[in-house]
Amino acid sequence: xxxxxxxxxxxxxxxxxxxxxxxxxxxxxxxxxxxxxxxxxxxxxxxxxxxxxxxxxxxxxxxxxxxxxxxxxxxxxxxxxxxxxxxxxxxxxxxxxxxxxxxxxxxxxxxxxxxxxxxxxxxxxxxxxxxxxxxxxxxxxxxxxxxxxxxxxxxxxxxxxxxxxxxxxxxxxxxxxxxxxxxxxxxxxxxxxxxxxxxxxxxxxxxxxxxxxxxxxxxxxxxxxxxxxxxxxxxxxxxxxxxxxxxxxxxxxxxxxxxxxxxxxxxxxx
Amino acid sequence: xxxxxxxxxxxxxxxxxxxxxxxxxxxxxxxxxxxxxxxxxxxxxxxxxxxxxxxxxxxxxxxxxxxxxxxxxxxxxxxxxxxxxxxxxxxxxxxxxxxxxxxxxxxxxxxxxxxxxxxxxxxxxxxxxxxxxxxxxxxxxxxxxxxxxxxxxxxxxxxxxxxxxxxxxxxxxxxxxxxxxxxxxxxxxxxxxxxxxxxxxxxxxxxxxxxxxxxxxxxxxxxxxxxxxxxxxxxxxxxxxxxxxxxxxxxxxxxxxxxxxxxxxxxxxxxxxxxxxxxxxxxxxxxxxxxxxxxxxxxxxxxxxxxxxxxxxxxxxxxxxxxxxxxxxxxxxxxxxxxxxxx
Ligand SMILES: Nc1ncnc2c1ncn2[C@@H]1O[C@H](COP(=O)(O)OP(=O)(O)OP(=O)(O)O)[C@@H](O)[C@H]1O
Ligand SMILES: [Mg+2]
Numbered sequence: 001x002x003x004x005x006x007x008x009x010x011x012x013x014x015x016x017x018x019x020x021x022x023x024x025x026x027x028x029x030x031x032x033x034x035x036x037x038x039x040x041x042x043x044x045x046x047x048x049x050x051x052x053x054x055x056x057x058x059x060x061x062x063x064x065x066x067x068x069x070x071x072x073x074x075x076x077x078x079x080x081x082x083x084x085x086x087x088x089x090x091x092x093x094x095x096x097x098x099x100x101x102x103x104x105x106x107x108x109x110x111x112x113x114x115x116x117x118x119x120x121x122x123x124x125x126x127x128x129x130x131x132x133x134x135x136x137x138x139x140x141x142x143x144x145x146x147x148x149x150x151x152x153x154x155x156x157x158x159x160x161x162x163x164x165x166x167x168x169x170x171x172x173x174x175x176x177x178x179x180x181x182x183x184x185x186x187x188x189x190x191x192x193x194x195x196x197x198x199x200x201x202x203x204x205x206x207x208x209x210x211x212x213x214x215x216x217x218x219x220x221x222x223x224x225x226x227x228x229x230x231x232x233x234x235x236x237x238x239x240x241x242x243x244x245x246x247x248x249x250x251x252x253x254x255x256x257x258x259x260x261x262x263x264x265x266x267x268x269x270x
Numbered sequence: 271x272x273x274x275x276x277x278x279x280x281x282x283x284x285x286x287x288x289x290x291x292x293x294x295x296x297x298x299x300x301x302x303x304x305x306x307x308x309x310x311x312x313x314x315x316x317x318x319x320x321x322x323x324x325x326x327x328x329x330x331x332x333x334x335x336x337x338x339x340x341x342x343x344x345x346x347x348x349x350x351x352x353x354x355x356x357x358x359x360x361x362x363x364x365x366x367x368x369x370x371x372x373x374x375x376x377x378x379x380x381x382x383x384x385x386x387x388x389x390x391x392x393x394x395x396x397x398x399x400x401x402x403x404x405x406x407x408x409x410x411x412x413x414x415x416x417x418x419x420x421x422x423x424x425x426x427x428x429x430x431x432x433x434x435x436x437x438x439x440x441x442x443x444x445x446x447x448x449x450x451x452x453x454x455x456x457x458x459x460x461x462x463x464x465x466x467x468x469x470x471x472x473x474x475x476x477x478x479x480x481x482x483x484x485x486x487x488x489x490x491x492x493x494x495x496x497x498x499x500x501x502x503x504x505x506x507x508x509x510x511x512x513x514x515x516x517x518x519x520x521x522x523x524x525x526x527x528x529x530x531x532x533x534x535x536x537x538x539x540x541x542x543x544x545x546x547x548x549x550x551x552x553x554x555x556x557x558x559x560x561x562x563x564x565x566x567x568x569x570x571x572x573x574x575x576x577x578x579x580x581x582x583x584x585x586x587x588x589x590x591x592x593x594x595x596x597x598x599x600x601x602x603x604x605x606x607x608x609x610x611x612x613x
Binding site for chain 1: 292337340341342343344362365366368370372373376377378379380381382386389390391392393394395396397398399424440
């Protein structure tokens with residue numbers, strides 16, 4: 001039964017990622033410090049050039065620190081997922097593990113997707129873990145609920161990115177280049193998602209683009225969640241709808257393209 | 271599905287009329303497209319339970335063939351099956367039935383231990399965690415990694431011999447009936463290579479596994495392979511048991527008898543033998559320590575008789591024999607002769 005196979009593969013990926021964290025402790029520490037590093041740079045720059053109230057007002061947020069922490073966590077997770085997806089094929093090719101992955105009864109596309117989900121799960125876990133002490137300190141125990149909602153939004157938000165990532169992984173393998181051809185996508189996505197500044201200040205064309213980037217909705221949802229505003233649900237539901245639509249659309253397109261890519265990989269040699 | 275299993279009953283691996291061309295490019299600014307015909311109508315059939323050795327010069331297409339029958343590469347043309355399952359249409363089933371080892375020194379996560387690496391791949395192949403843990407323990411013992419501490423050592427710290435064992439253990443994870451190994455003993459020291467070969471013969475003889483391996487080691491092919499196929503420029507050019515192949519390239523075996531005595535005695539004996547066995551030739555050569563060797567080129571089939579008679583004659587004439595032997599061509603002679611010929 002292939003569902004069992006997929007679950008087992010997901011377990012394998014989680015297992016190897018956790019082992020990887022254990023063997024690369026400094027990288028784990030860096031990942032945990034990331035949101036704080038971001039916040040320090042932003043606040044440093046921000047306080048030098050403007051005042052916090054103004055920023056708070058423009059972004060429509062209640063607590064700058066809370067928001068920036070959540071935003072950096074969001075960015076780190078999406079970076080982690082996209083980066084993982086884009087490099088996983090190349091990484092396995094360098095290691096020489098690619099053929100042994102291809103020897104699984106599952107397709108390479110299924111593998112990359114599952115690896116993407118595993119990456120989303122582990123990076124979400126590290127980021128939530130990282131920001132939770134400060135979030136709880138600032139918002140009290142009830143903010144644990146906020147963290148939970150944030151974690152779910154992050155995971156849902158990563159699903160459309162996963163297939164995009166799988167597609168990227170396939171392109172990298174098909175092109176037989178020693179780097180990721182679609183790496184420009186990452187900064188682009190972050191630029192238009194409105195993480196650190198409102199989408200509305202972007203030029204019209206980029207604003208349109210930002211509407212089809214899943215991260216935009218994740219950021220919006222994150223904003224609503226950490227604001228602890230009285231009426232977050234309407235917004236959250238809207239964001240979830242948009243994300244679901246994207247999951248379907250992105251995954252369909254990504255799946256077809258990736259299958260073609262996989263065939264090419266098997267034709268040309270990996 | 272069952273009808274295509276029937277027609278290939280008896281063969282574990284079957285590649286029929288396989289063609290594969292690669293296109294690559296070279297050069298920087300002015301790119302040149304290069305066409306490489308890796309396989310040109312290769313047909314290889316491996317019966318069940320056999321150890322089959324695939325030999326051939328560098329670039330002959332051995333690895334390309336291995337990749338096709340392991341579903342990793344699609345052929346341009348031709349048909350390939352493993353246990354009757356088509357590698358194109360029934361790839362997942364094929365993959366469940368094969369264990370593969372492609373390169374000794376790579377193919378694992380560098381910072382994970384032998385145990386962790388194997389557990390990872392077991393789960394990638396769909397084995398439930400519990401079962402995987404047991405199987406991995408069992409295999410680490412079987413390939414002798416446990417006693418070397420290879421279960422805990424990181425892959426990056428392992429010697430080539432340990433890596434080869436780990437690679438074999440991975441190939442055996444699903445306990446597959448068919449093993450496909452690309453140069454499994456490449457770079458191993460004689461002891462490690464022998465251990466690996468012993469493991470392979472055990473797997474074939476005791477558990478009835480079919481093993482296809484490629485190698486550049488003629489001694490290895492001769493020692494463990496039931497059948498050897500030589501491929502050259504993407505085609506099979508010779509096939510048979512090592513002894514059949516040796517007989518194929520040479521109509522003569524040489525008989526060499528060494529000892530002390532006068533040159534006269536050796537010459538006389540040589541003339542006697544040549545007179546008696548038509549088609550044979552002889553030569554006497556001086557050796558160190560004032561010994562002489564009588565070398566007789568014997569037509570295949572008469573070598574044993576000639577040896578006995580030569581020794582007898584020399585002893586009768588008062589020579590003291592120190593060594594007597596039949597020198598067969600080696601598989602290396604076969605290989606060099608066949609792969610050097612124009613097709
Ligand atoms: N993915 C690929 N792209 C382009 N050319 C390739 C590819 N794989 C193999 N070739 C070419 O195909 C030919 C056959 O290669 P193959 O690796 O099958 O040879 P081999 O018999 O395994 O050689 P060796 O004994 O050196 O391992 C070679 O000329 C090789 O350069
Ligand atoms: Mg090869």
